[in-house]
Amino acid sequence: MHIDHNQFLELLTETSGIEPENVEKYIVELTNEINQAIKDGEAYEIDGFGIFSGIGNRILFIPSKELETEINFKYVGMEPIVLEEEQIKKEEVPEDNPFSDLQELESETESSRDPFAGLVEDFEDDSLEEDDREESLIFGVESTKSFDGEEEEFKPGPEEWGIEAHKEDDKGANKLLSSLMGEEFSEPDSEVSDEKMDEPEDDDIFGEDDEGTEKSENDSEESGSDLDDESSGLIAEEAPQIPATEMEAVLIDEDLTDVFGEEDELDEEFDLDSFQESESDDSEDETVNEVLNELISEDEERVFEDKVEAEDIDLEDFDDPFLDLEEDISNETEEDETEDIVPVITNISSGIESTKKEKPKTKPKEEKPETPKKEPQPAPVWLWIVLALVLVTGSTVGLGYFSIINIPGITPQVATNITVVTPPPVIPPVQVENTEQPPVEQESTNPVTPPPAQEQEEVTEVPVTVPVSNTSREVPVDQNKYGMNGVVNESANDGYTIVLYSLSIEANAFAKQQELTADGYRALLTPVASERYGTLWRVSIGQFASLTEAAIASESMDSKFKQSYFIKKITN
Amino acid sequence: MTKDFLKAFGIVIRDQVIMKNTIEIENLGTFKSVHYNQKQEKRADGTTVMKPPRDTIEFKAEQKG
Secondary structure, eight states: EEEEEHHHHHHHHHHHHHOOOHHHHHHHHHHHHHHHHHHHTTTEEEEEEEEEEEETEEEEEEEHHHHHHHOOOOOOOOOOOEHHHHHHHHHHHHHSSSTTHHHHHHHHHHHOHHHHHHHHHHHHHHHHHHHHHHHHHHHHHHHHHHHHTTTTTTTOOHOOOOOOHHHTTOHHHHHHHHHHHHHOOOOHHHHHHHHHSSSHHHHHHHHGHHHHHHHHHHHHHHHHHHHHEEEEEEEOOHHHHHHHHHHHHHHHIIIHHHSHHHSHHHHHHHHHHHHHHHHSSSTHHHHHHHHHHHHHHHHHHHHHHHHHHHHHHHHHHHHTTTHHEEEHHHHHHHHGGGHHHHHHHHHHHTTTHHHHHHHHHHHHHHHHHHHGGGGGTTTHHHHHHHHHHHHHHHHHHHHHTTTTSSSSSSSOHHHHHHHHHHHOOOOOOOOOOTTSOOSSSSBOOOOOOOOOOOHHOOOOOOSOOOOOOOOOOOOTTTTSSHHHHHSSHHHHEEEEEEEEEEOHHHHHHHHHHHHHHHHHEEEEEEEEEETTTEEEEEEEEEEEEEEHHHHHHHHSOHHHHSSSOOESSSOO | HHHHHHHHHHHHHHHHHTTOOOEETTTTEEEEEEOOOOOEOOTTTTTTEEEOEEEEEEEEEEOOO
């Protein structure tokens, strides 16, 4: 409400009892004095009211302590209330974010590295490797299938190829080789070699030298007999010690190096001379015996090797038609390092075609080292299992943390605290006497075991300040003990109430109480003794079990009451 | 201008302020009441207290010119 100047003069006239003309005169004098003091830079004080002072063009008013106290007289006796722990918890719980830790973890996991990156990379690598393996397997199978018909001719692998393939598959070729390289090597093979020597290719290859070879074969048979006499013991001793495969391997390496190596050039002259002598004269046996004697004088291992060299001598004693071919092949194979030595053996048996078939040999070479790579395949399976376990555990922990699953130690206790700390407001259901008044606390009214009427009668309180009941109405039986509306229940005076007015005149306070009661509120009129102001009459509404419930109820009050109210315990 | 006038001047303004009314005085300004609701404050010792409400009087000088 706004009091203008005229109304103020009327009130001032009524209060002071001074005539209106004088009142107008005095008020003008007062305002002039205040303005003049402000202009002069001074302050103007009215005893018991306050001080007018100026800062620049602005006028400030500082109320006196008496006026401050009188204005707040309705709050007399009000002191700061220490909230209970439960109330503090309840206020702190909404601020406490139970998911803050999780959010921090998520931020850490987001900012941190991706745990699946390595797995994905590994998986990609593995998948690539598997693809390569599959491709290689596919190609390997296809290659083996495609070369099934040629497996006898093509030998897999470089190192193991030379030994096993030569042993298993090229027996005929070895026999041929042995026959070609020297009949002295072994008499039983000489027959086979003689048969194979009769083949047209060999005939074509050796050409005119067949007769010489036959002679040399005959000679070799004779010399072989001599060898049997002298060196058979050595060979017999050597044979069980050295497996046939190793012997053949030795043959392969050293024979080839001897055949195609540099030693050939060194031995050619001597070999040719000796061969010519052995071929023309009957003293072949003597030369052979001399050579054998020299061989016998050496170590047992070297004997065998020298014997092979002697065979080489016999081989190269021929006008070897393979020299040109072998040189060409050796030139080609020297470029392919040591592996190229092995194919040369097949070249001897299979001829030129084998050189063309060297390329497919490289494919089977890739198969054997790749097949063991299938063994590390369980590694990605392990990774997938670990990944699945991590996901399962993480999901369960997450569900437990979000209280979807109750996992002790993981499920946050805050949630349980919330349920414990936040009981439903104990506000009795509203009994609206005045139907025009809208129910204010309908939502928060939960009947909580209303005490029986007998108990209410038994409750006898001796409050310091007892609210004065303005009505003689009896409390309905079905009314809750606490609430905003209804009839004042004296047994609920141990709670809190919302003070709306504090008046020094009892009649005015009583009028306000009646007005509120007519509106359906539980209106209380409580006298408060004050040494300074005498007795003050507080008009309040509602009876609440706790301060929190009163505060909740105050939020739903009428807007005209929200401007100035306070919550206070009913009985001090 | 007597003491009774000054005393009545203070009483009238106080009562009207208590009644949440605004008082306008010519050539001086306007008085009005300002209410501060009760509020919670956390003390240094960790305890939380509910401070009582408070009313104050506010003066606004008349705009001259």
